[in-house]
Amino acid sequence: xxxxLSQIVSVSLFSLRTxxxxxxxxxxxxxxxxxxxxxxxxxxxxxxxxxxxxxxSGPQDVAIVLRAGADSEMTSGLTRExxxxxxDAPGIARTPEGAPFTSSELFVMVNLPKRSTGTDANVPMRxxxxxxxAVRSDFKILEGRNIELGKNEVIAGIGAARSFAGxxxxxKIHIGMIDWxxxxxxxxxxxxxxxxxxxxxxxxxxxxxxQEGFQSVYAKLISPQDIDQFRGAxxxxxxxxxKAMLQSEWLSEQSTMLTGFIQGIGYFITGLxxxxxxxxxxxxxxxxxxxxxxxxxTLRALGFGASPIVLSVMFESLVLSLAxxxxxxxxAYFTLNGYQASTINWQSFSxxxxxxxxxxxxxxxxxxxxxxxxxxxxxxxxxxxxxLPIATALREI
Amino acid sequence: xxxxxxxxSNLKRKKLRTALTLLSIFIAFLLFGLLxxxxxxxxxxxxxxxxxxLITRHKVSLIMSLPEAHRVKIERINxxxxxxxxxxxxxxxxxxxxxxxxxxxxxxxxxxxMYPEYTLPEAEKKAWLETRSGAxxxxxxxxxxxxxxxxxxxxxxxxxxxxxxTAWEFDIVGIFDGTKKSADTSGMYMRYDYLxxxxxxxDGEVGWYGVQIADPDRATEVAAAIDKEFENSPYETKTExxxxxxxxxxxxxxxxxxxxxxxxxxVFFTILLVAGNTMAQTVRERTEEIGVLKAMGFTNxxxxxxxxxxxxxxxxxxxxxxLAAAWLIAAGGSPVPGMLPIFYFAPHYVALGVALVFALGFxxxxxxxxxxxxxxxxVALRRNx
Numbered sequence: 146x147x148x149x150l151s152q153i154v155s156v157s158l159f160s161l162r163t164x165x166x167x168x169x170x171x172x173x174x175x176x177x178x179x180x181x182x183x184x185x186x187x188x189x190x191x192x193x194x195x196x197x198x199x200x201x202s203g204p205q206d207v208a209i210v211l212r213a214g215a216d217s218e219m220t221s222g223l224t225r226e227x228x229x230x231x232x233d234a235p236g237i238a239r240t241p242e243g244a245p246f247t248s249s250e251l252f253v254m255v256n257l258p259k260r261s262t263g264t265d266a267n268v269p270m271r272x273x274x275x276x277x278x279a280v281r282s283d284f285k286i287l288e289g290r291n292i293e294l295g296k297n298e299v300i301a302g303i304g305a306a307r308s309f310a311g312x313x314x315x316x317k318i319h320i321g322m323i324d325w326x327x328x329x330x331x332x333x334x335x336x337x338x339x340x341x342x343x344x345x346x347x348x349x350x351x352x353x354x355x356q357e358g359f360q361s362v363y364a365k366l367i368s369p370q371d372i373d374q375f376r377g378a379x380x381x382x383x384x385x386x387x388k389a390m391l392q393s394e395w396l397s398e399q400s401t402m403l404t405g406f407i408q409g410i411g412y413f414i415t416g417l418x419x420x421x422x423x424x425x426x427x428x429x430x431x432x433x434x435x436x437x438x439x440x441x442x443t444l445r446a447l448g449f450g451a452s453p454i455v456l457s458v459m460f461e462s463l464v465l466s467l468a469x470x471x472x473x474x475x476x477a478y479f480t481l482n483g484y485q486a487s488t489i490n491w492q493s494f495s496x497x498x499x500x501x502x503x504x505x506x507x508x509x510x511x512x513x514x515x516x517x518x519x520x521x522x523x524x525x526x527x528x529x530x531x532x533l534p535i536a537t538a539l540r541e542i
Numbered sequence: 543x544x545x546x547x548x549x550x551s552n553l554k555r556k557k558l559r560t561a562l563t564l565l566s567i568f569i570a571f572l573l574f575g576l577l578x579x580x581x582x583x584x585x586x587x588x589x590x591x592x593x594x595x596l597i598t599r600h601k602v603s604l605i606m607s608l609p610e611a612h613r614v615k616i617e618r619i620n621x622x623x624x625x626x627x628x629x630x631x632x633x634x635x636x637x638x639x640x641x642x643x644x645x646x647x648x649x650x651x652x653x654x655x656m657y658p659e660y661t662l663p664e665a666e667k668k669a670w671l672e673t674r675s676g677a678x679x680x681x682x683x684x685x686x687x688x689x690x691x692x693x694x695x696x697x698x699x700x701x702x703x704x705x706x707x708t709a710w711e712f713d714i715v716g717i718f719d720g721t722k723k724s725a726d727t728s729g730m731y732m733r734y735d736y737l738x739x740x741x742x743x744x745d746g747e748v749g750w751y752g753v754q755i756a757d758p759d760r761a762t763e764v765a766a767a768i769d770k771e772f773e774n775s776p777y778e779t780k781t782e783x784x785x786x787x788x789x790x791x792x793x794x795x796x797x798x799x800x801x802x803x804x805x806x807x808x809v810f811f812t813i814l815l816v817a818g819n820t821m822a823q824t825v826r827e828r829t830e831e832i833g834v835l836k837a838m839g840f841t842n843x844x845x846x847x848x849x850x851x852x853x854x855x856x857x858x859x860x861x862x863x864x865l866a867a868a869w870l871i872a873a874g875g876s877p878v879p880g881m882l883p884i885f886y887f888a889p890h891y892v893a894l895g896v897a898l899v900f901a902l903g904f905x906x907x908x909x910x911x912x913x914x915x916x917x918x919x920x921v922a923l924r925r926n927x
Binding site for chain 1: 565569573778804
């Protein structure tokens with residue numbers, strides 16, 4: 146057993162030392178695999194970033210109420226009377242004075258140019274009341290100040306401020322016939338809120354001819370478990386035709402289509418590319434074995450077993466692909482992690498600002514792919530090397 | 543031609559290596575074809591836009607409605623032939639959001655006149671004009687749900703609830719095709735008057751107008767005149783040529799085009815390296831043989847041509863097969879019709895692919911070919927001795 150292990154180690158080290166003699170081919174294999182890994186990490190970091198932008202990392206106790214049948218806030222509609230009935234439902238957290246933590250909100254779309262291209266994009270604009278910030282406990286003003294009610298003032302989510310032109314504190318944006326002053330930049334507010342612009346709903350309603358009502362109600366629950374009671378009370382109320390769910394559920398539902406699409410494309414492209422790189426690795430390793438035919442035969446003649454030879458060839462292939470994989474992953478990480486982008490979410494029809502996110506899990510996954518390519522790429526040439534009849538191989542030039 | 547046999551036997555010598563190289567090139571071009579197809583479906587609408595058509599929408603954003611009365615006012619403007627109303631209906635079939643497709647109420651007669659690239663048999667055209675609840679569906683959409691003329695389709699609309707909150711029912715009276723492959727036939731068009739009479743709220747609200755102008759050269763001027771007409775009204779408009787409108791829409795998808803180009807480039811760089819390396823290796827191994835060829839009187843230029851030809855044959859066999867496979871897959875239809883309604887391998891990308899095949903053959907072969915050409919006969923013959 147010890148002998149067998151020491152054979153493996155010495156043959157493997159021997160193979161590794163001969164790599165410089167074949168450096169052209171070895172580097173090509175490594176670069177081929179680096180390419181696969183970089184594309185894999187790059188594409189999937191888009192999906193990760195998008196999902197992160199859509200996921201609530203903050204409070205889990207916020208519920209959203211929409212008109213039954215609405216598939217986005219845009220297609221929802223609630224009257225003032227309905228929002229009052231919703232605020233009376235059980236399960237909602239209350240202030241010491243007994244006022245419910247609910248926020249009735251208006252949701253419209255405005256056109257603002259993107260900073261990167263200068264072309265128009267659908268930016269979501271939310272009309273809120275003073276309760277909105279209390280409902281979302283992770284809401285925080287990062288720069289400037291909060292809006293004053295009754296004024297044409299807006300605050301911009303950090304993602305929106307980065308992606309769309311004019312969203313700087315102190316500047317004015319012109320929408321429709323109204324000028325709005327940007328007074329602050331905020332973070333939090335639950336997932337996609339950071340891609341939005343917020344203003345006072347009482348100012349937004351007349352500007353958009355929406356005096357008749359609101360589109361959604363956000364409520365802070367006593368605890369996330371109260372959602373069932375809350376939902377039950379609303380859905381059994383004959384005066385209401387609404388649906389209620391936790392904001393986290395709602396957001397993940399809203400992002401399924403786009404994340405699914407990007408991930409689908411990502412796995413598909415990487416899968417094909419990995420196949421291409423596998424062929425490249427096989428080519429390299431077959432040539433490596435062919436070039437070393439006599440060496441290998443000599444080792445066999447000296448008494449080295451077949452399995453140490455097989456393992457050493459696979460080991461060499463694995464080392465090459467891991468080196469390539471690490472280089473590709475590092476390149477993707479340093480060039481792409483944090484890269485700012487925005488795209489339209491088909492489901493909500495609005496722009497979502499997000500940053501490419503290279504997660505450790507993604508890197509680990511990519512290295513795993515590289516290892517699989519390496520092992521597969523070495524396997525068949527290794528078997529061939531071990532099977533060479535010693536006498537014929539020694540005679541070969 | 544007489545050297546073909548020589549090239550062929552060279553390729554056959556290391557069958558496994560040739561096969562592996564061919565396969566990796568095949569995959570590179572398959573990927574190229576599919577990525578181009580996806581890219582085209584993001585931006586495809588732009589290429590089919592008519593130069594003599596404008597789109598008028600609410601200035602604030604596309605989701606805001608315009609009044610029905612705008613139609614007559616637009617049509618009165620000098621240079622405008624006629625205007626067609628459109629509404630985003632957002633129909634949901636069988637309560638499943640993944641069954642998404644574009645559903646747009648419009649004025650049938652004016653719509654068919656404005657969009658001659660959609661072809662509908664005469665009888666079906668007549669049926670649509672006569673049936674209030676009639677709807678026409680695109681070929682792709684009809685195939686997707688196995689719909690045929692005469693079917694009755696219930697749709698729910700979260701934007702436009704039907705009176706009494708019941709489902710909207712539409713009778714399919716026709717199936718339209720596109721004269722061009724880039725025509726989007728994944729949608730459904732219904733009648734605006736049917737929508738207006740059945741909707742529970744929002745009577746007289748139009749999403750946007752398509753405006754046919756008489757003279758494409760006057761597009762900017764007419765667009766400005768339309769916007770001026772509604773300036774400072776509660777319904778200010780933004781009018782732009784159809785192409786610009788589609789472009790703006792495509793750009794909403796954001797940096798996807800750039801990302802796809804980046805992916806394509808890295809795929810190509812990688813494959814080029816792998817193929818180039820294989821070619822170089824092949825030539826290196828044959829040094830002695832090339833020496834013999836030269837000693838027999840093959841000129842330097844002929845040796846160069848032979849090596850280049852060999853790499854071109856590999857590039858062409860693998861590359862064309864990959865492009866053909868991509869074409870076949872694209873012809874099979876979109877895997878996600880809800881998101882990528884137009885799905886075909888556009889001719890300009892096919893041409894680009896063919897050019898890339900030749901470029902790959904040349905670039906991969908040129909270094910080893912030059913090496914072979916410069917080889918001294920004596921050195922070559924001595925090398926492996």
